[in-house]
Amino acid sequence: MKDNKPHNSIRRILPAVVFTAIFIVLLIPLSYILRRGGDTKSRFMGFYAEPKDSLDIVMIGSSPTYSCCVMPELYGEYGIKAYPLASNVQRPIAGQFLVKEAEKTQSPALYMFEMRMYVGLEVGLGGNMAYTREVTDNMKYSANRIDAINAMVTQHITTEDTDKYTYYFDIFKYHSNWGNLIDPVQLRSWRFSSPNPLKGYKITDKVGPAEAVPAPDDPVPMDLDPYEEQALLDLLETLKETDAQALFYVSPYVLKEEDAEKYAHIRDVVEAAGYDWLDMNQYYDEIGLDFSRDFSDYGVHTNAVGAQKCTVFLGEYLRGHYDLPDHRTTDDSEQASGAVTGDDPSWDAAYVLWQSEYEAAIPVIEQRIETGDFFVYE
Amino acid sequence: MNLTDFAFLCFFVISLIVYYLVPRKFQWGVLLVGSIAFYIAGGHPILVLYPVVSVCIVYVCTHFMTKVRCDSSKDSVVDTDTDASAASGQGNNSSRTVSNGSGVGASRNRTILIIGIVLLLLPLLTYKYLGFLWKMIMPEAYTVSTAEASSPAWFQIVPLGLSYYTFTLISYLVDVYNGIAVPEKNLLKFMSFGMYAPALVSGPIMQYRNVSESFYSEHAFDPDMIARGSQRMLWGFFKKLVIAERLAVIVATVYDDPVTFSGRFVWLAILCFSLQLYADFSGLMDIVLGISQCLGITLPENLDTPFFSKTIAELWRRWHMTLGVWFKEYVFYPLMRTGIYARIQKSLAARMSGKKTVARRSSESTEAEQSTMTDKEAQKKAAKRAKRISTYIAMLVLWIMIGLWHGADLSFVIGCGLLQWIYIVLEETLETPFKKLWERLKVDPKNKALEALRVIRTFVLFAFSMLFFRASSMRDAVQLIGSGFISPSSEAIRSASAALGVAGGAGAGSVFGGFMTGLSEHGIHILNDASILGITYADIIIVIVSLIILLIVDILKTKCDVREAIAARPVVLRFIIWFALLFYVILLGCYGPGYNAADFIYQGF
Numbered sequence: 001m002k003d004n005k006p007h008n009s010i011r012r013i014l015p016a017v018v019f020t021a022i023f024i025v026l027l028i029p030l031s032y033i034l035r036r037g038g039d040t041k042s043r044f045m046g047f048y049a050e051p052k053d054s055l056d057i058v059m060i061g062s063s064p065t066y067s068c069c070v071m072p073e074l075y076g077e078y079g080i081k082a083y084p085l086a087s088n089v090q091r092p093i094a095g096q097f098l099v100k101e102a103e104k105t106q107s108p109a110l111y112m113f114e115m116r117m118y119v120g121l122e123v124g125l126g127g128n129m130a131y132t133r134e135v136t137d138n139m140k141y142s143a144n145r146i147d148a149i150n151a152m153v154t155q156h157i158t159t160e161d162t163d164k165y166t167y168y169f170d171i172f173k174y175h176s177n178w179g180n181l182i183d184p185v186q187l188r189s190w191r192f193s194s195p196n197p198l199k200g201y202k203i204t205d206k207v208g209p210a211e212a213v214p215a216p217d218d219p220v221p222m223d224l225d226p227y228e229e230q231a232l233l234d235l236l237e238t239l240k241e242t243d244a245q246a247l248f249y250v251s252p253y254v255l256k257e258e259d260a261e262k263y264a265h266i267r268d269v270v271e272a273a274g275y276d277w278l279d280m281n282q283y284y285d286e287i288g289l290d291f292s293r294d295f296s297d298y299g300v301h302t303n304a305v306g307a308q309k310c311t312v313f314l315g316e317y318l319r320g321h322y323d324l325p326d327h328r329t330t331d332d333s334e335q336a337s338g339a340v341t342g343d344d345p346s347w348d349a350a351y352v353l354w355q356s357e358y359e360a361a362i363p364v365i366e367q368r369i370e371t372g373d374f375f376v377y378e
Numbered sequence: 379m380n381l382t383d384f385a386f387l388c389f390f391v392i393s394l395i396v397y398y399l400v401p402r403k404f405q406w407g408v409l410l411v412g413s414i415a416f417y418i419a420g421g422h423p424i425l426v427l428y429p430v431v432s433v434c435i436v437y438v439c440t441h442f443m444t445k446v447r448c449d450s451s452k453d454s455v456v457d458t459d460t461d462a463s464a465a466s467g468q469g470n471n472s473s474r475t476v477s478n479g480s481g482v483g484a485s486r487n488r489t490i491l492i493i494g495i496v497l498l499l500l501p502l503l504t505y506k507y508l509g510f511l512w513k514m515i516m517p518e519a520y521t522v523s524t525a526e527a528s529s530p531a532w533f534q535i536v537p538l539g540l541s542y543y544t545f546t547l548i549s550y551l552v553d554v555y556n557g558i559a560v561p562e563k564n565l566l567k568f569m570s571f572g573m574y575a576p577a578l579v580s581g582p583i584m585q586y587r588n589v590s591e592s593f594y595s596e597h598a599f600d601p602d603m604i605a606r607g608s609q610r611m612l613w614g615f616f617k618k619l620v621i622a623e624r625l626a627v628i629v630a631t632v633y634d635d636p637v638t639f640s641g642r643f644v645w646l647a648i649l650c651f652s653l654q655l656y657a658d659f660s661g662l663m664d665i666v667l668g669i670s671q672c673l674g675i676t677l678p679e680n681l682d683t684p685f686f687s688k689t690i691a692e693l694w695r696r697w698h699m700t701l702g703v704w705f706k707e708y709v710f711y712p713l714m715r716t717g718i719y720a721r722i723q724k725s726l727a728a729r730m731s732g733k734k735t736v737a738r739r740s741s742e743s744t745e746a747e748q749s750t751m752t753d754k755e756a757q758k759k760a761a762k763r764a765k766r767i768s769t770y771i772a773m774l775v776l777w778i779m780i781g782l783w784h785g786a787d788l789s790f791v792i793g794c795g796l797l798q799w800i801y802i803v804l805e806e807t808l809e810t811p812f813k814k815l816w817e818r819l820k821v822d823p824k825n826k827a828l829e830a831l832r833v834i835r836t837f838v839l840f841a842f843s844m845l846f847f848r849a850s851s852m853r854d855a856v857q858l859i860g861s862g863f864i865s866p867s868s869e870a871i872r873s874a875s876a877a878l879g880v881a882g883g884a885g886a887g888s889v890f891g892g893f894m895t896g897l898s899e900h901g902i903h904i905l906n907d908a909s910i911l912g913i914t915y916a917d918i919i920i921v922i923v924s925l926i927i928l929l930i931v932d933i934l935k936t937k938c939d940v941r942e943a944i945a946a947r948p949v950v951l952r953f954i955i956w957f958a959l960l961f962y963v964i965l966l967g968c969y970g971p972g973y974n975a976a977d978f979i980y981q982g983f
Contacts, residue, residue: 012601015949022953023960030961129971161971165384172384172970179906181965 027171028141029190034174035137037186039066039202040087044138045189046196047085048105054344056324057082058102061114062090063202064251067301068114068280070311070358071199075342076351078315079326082112084200087134091125092118092231094135096238097148101139103242110322111239111246116253119262122227126156133161137170140192198357199350203304205361207368208375210254210299212291215281221268222261232266236273245322246270249278252289252310254299278317280310287313293365297375304361379419381579381665382618382969389416394604394672402596409673410570417575420538428537432498433565433572436547439494440554440561443487450483491555495548502544505536507786539578541783545704547572550586552708559587567594576666582680582700589677597674602945607671609941612959613931614664617657619967621928624913624921625654631912633848636861638870644862646911651848652841653925656685659698678703683932685840688832690801693840701780710776714769723768731760766806774799784847789855793846801839875910889918920966 035041043066047058057080059065065086074080085098095113102108117125125131132152139145149167166172180186188194223229239246248270250263260281267277280287287309291299294306302310318324327342342348368374379386393412397405417426550572553559562568571593577584632639632647639647663680670677680699687693694702713719774796781795816823849855875892893915896904905916913921934940944955 009601015952016601016605019953019956022957026957026961034965163384163971165388166971169384171964173972175965175967175970178965 031141031169031171031174032189032192033180033186034171034177035189036174036177037180037183037189040134041138041189042194042196043084043086043200045192045194046200047083047102048140048193049195050083050106052105053107055081055083055106055108056327057110057112057318058099058106058108059084059086059112059114060090060095060098060102061086061112062117063088064116064253064301065090065112065114066200066202067204067296068251068307068310069201069314070203070307070354071201072347072350072354073308073311074315074318075199075327075344075347076354077312078319079328079342080315080318080324081327081344081347086114086200087131087138089125089128089131090117090135091131091152092228092235093152094148095231095235097139097144097151098135099235099238099242100144101142104142104144108244109324110318111242111244113235113246113248115248115250115263115266118224118228118232118266119259120228121225123156126152126154126227129157129161132157133167133170133173136167137173195346197350197353199347201307201354203307203354203357203361204296204301205304205364205368206296206375207293207303207365207373208296208298208300209292209369210295212284212289212299213254213256215255215279216257216260219257219260219264221265222258223265224262232269236270236275239273239275246275247278247322248275250280252280252284252287252302252306253295254291255281276321280313283313293369297377303365304358305365308358379416381576381662381669382615385419386416389419390669397673398597398599402598405597405673406567406570406594409574410566413570413573413575413578417538417573417578422535425535425537428501428540429543429573429578430569432501432543432547433569435494435497436551436572437562437565437568439490439551442490443554444561446483446486446490450481450486487555491551494551498544498548498551501537502540505540507782539580542581542583543572543578545583545701546577546586549583549704549708553585553587559590562586562590576669577677580662580666581698582663582666582678583704584677584700585703589675592674592676595674600674603674604672606941606945607668607673609944609956610668610671611665612668612956612963614661614666614668615967616924616959616963617661617664617928619661619963619969621921621924622654622658622661623968623973624917625650625657627913627917628911629654629848633854633858635874636854636858638874639866640861640864641866643866644858648841648845648862652685652837652844655844655847656681657928683935685837686833686932686936687836688829689805690798690836690839691805693836694798694802701783705776705780709779710772713772713775719768719772722771723764726764726767727757727761730763731757770799770803773802788852789846789849792852793843793849793855797843797846801843871910889915924966 059069059082061084063086066084069082069084071082071084074082085102087094099111102111136145136149136152139148146168149164153162153164153167161167161173224232248266263279267279270277284291289302289306289309294302294309296303296306327344327347329343342351379389389412393408397408397412400408414426417429550559554561562571571584571586571590574584574593629647629651632643636644660681667677667679678700680701682696682699684693684697687696777795777799778791779795780798781791781793784790784794813823816828821828845858846852846855849858889909889911892909893904896907896915900907905919906914909915909918911918931940934943944952947955
């Protein structure tokens, strides 16, 4: 009888243990499915779907990252595989955690960091939970994600999501999206890994004309918000642990003088750390940008045409400055006729898809300019 | 900290682990520390002094009572038989009842008892009823802002669970005085009972003599018991988070604007509030009792499918049962033993009796029969009637007090007190005439259709009275009743629909109309759109389905122990059932960011 006691105890506990284990196993994919759908979720899932160590460049930053550079075009015309791990108004503090996230499955030769948010103020960036959740709620569950949450959910949050546990377990936030359970697109996200058709690029055919403001020639460096300054230093520290080079860049937009002064400071810091700096606002003519036609929302984000021009510029710059593999398997003459193939069918398909969408966007953009059908803020 | 908060669940899990890791004889210590921590986490740590001081007062009082008994030369100790001790519900206390004797000892103990009760009631009366008295005596001078402005800051925060622990401690004090509970000698141990957090927040009101054995026994780790407790908690979460929270929105939509949402909306809201109240309260009790079951502690049930009751009296025997028992044992019965009550009864009997010839007609005889009642018979009948009427008077006092317990406002006194009394008196008065009626009509009074009608009638009467419970004031309650008889204006409904963002255009004035119009315009996406009731159409469907599930389970509960019945099934089926419920609550519960989870209704007492 005495010998049976531990056995009996195990038998009695076993159902509860099994129940709990099954619950945890089911909870993770359920959480992934219930997460809010949208282009950011699709973009991050696409990153996780990329084969291991297949990317040449990982691009980190806010919305201009995936609207200014056309990843399929960079692949199709320059043979470079770049993928944006980017989200709307991505807080600078997220950068170091996204590098660590990227390093889990990729070994890019180059990281590119879009720097617009670094000139912002933490009280604004950190106050809206959406800017934080777009990052944390699109990462797979991991220790790195917990670290990101601990760093990003601070006293600055002024919206209702102040409890960290709702970030650790985002099902608390998204449980009411049970409609996702009957959406085939969302159901595919159970492993939080699903290829993105345009490799993270977001194409738009909207137009919002602006007037180019010439970038100041030699702005006096201005200090950043202390939180953003620290975020930059932490990012540089994290980069040292990788073998990758880094390019800190600013995409074209209507620049304010104060921003230019802060960029000057950032340039000094990153170059002192041994990394590269590129301010595309110094190269409007070289890019061929026309602010009256190439922007979707009055000088903030480029549209399909503007993005194509920026990508050509970037492609040339990257080919000229970095030793990156060339994934194209066709020669220049075939490329000129548009019959491009590379070494990756999914990227080939992305390039073909982008070409068709770009071709479709051009007449729409022309039409909008002609009729004055410009972008309207919601 | 709310019992449905994630933080509380984490706290509970940690406490549970520690509870079963410590040596069993110190498990009560874990309860005490956990209860104090829970109370402090409630937001105002200083308020923990209220229950601590109350427990100390009771401890000192019972200590002195015991000392007086021992010192008094006229104490008599009587050994009772086990039947008596079982009837009184004594647990591990020895089966003795101890009288206070007579003379000086009894008088001293009575004084100690009164002082103890007064000291216990003082904070309750001050916090809860001072404003009410001010409002009644000087209505022109009283406004909420005046009351807040003239009260110190500490006074504006009511100690958590004030009335629950006060009543629990009063019951202990009285039981010790009456000698049916043996006082606990260890102050800290007693404090673990007096401040037991789950019951402190919202009941049930415990009687020491009934729960002490369960409380202080050494509890071995029992996975089955923890599983049952967790299952019960889950069921409570289902009722609170899925049903009550949604119904609360519908109720608030109507109660906040009865002018717009008049007519059928008012009656719907009245119905919904009763269901909300039941789901909320019974959900809370399931969580509290589930927590206790995990700890090996058996607390008294507080609800027993009350909406299956056939009379209001029966309903109140199945609704908030521990409150009813408390008022019965510590207010009603003592009241009926007072000299005033006896005098009232005697006076009524004297008025009603007399040498009268009473014509009596028997309903069973074929011809009328007249007989002259003798004095003795007349007196007997008069005494019986006098007893009944004096009981009604005592009940009136009782129900007014119950009404006041629910809230310090006339609406509570009427809704939860006076109306209930009227219902019960009418039920008792009309019982005999109705019995005769059924006999005359040759209708079986126990036939299922009649029973069903009684159940519905009882629910409707109860729901109507709860209108007063929910209304902010007597005036609002009256306005709501008046609105119930006015048809809603189409214009007002349309603009309210527009303000709520209701889809469905012209049909949005009614739930069904809005749904059908929206379905034809937006397809299945209409489910995510807001209805005129303030919740989405999907939420309406969820509430209906959930109420059906609740009804089925409550019906099953009348026949068997549902959790035990499930436990007897094969493991795969058990897992399916519990996983289904768990994910049902996770997916459809109203919690998390974006939801403003309402406190449990009975938590604020």
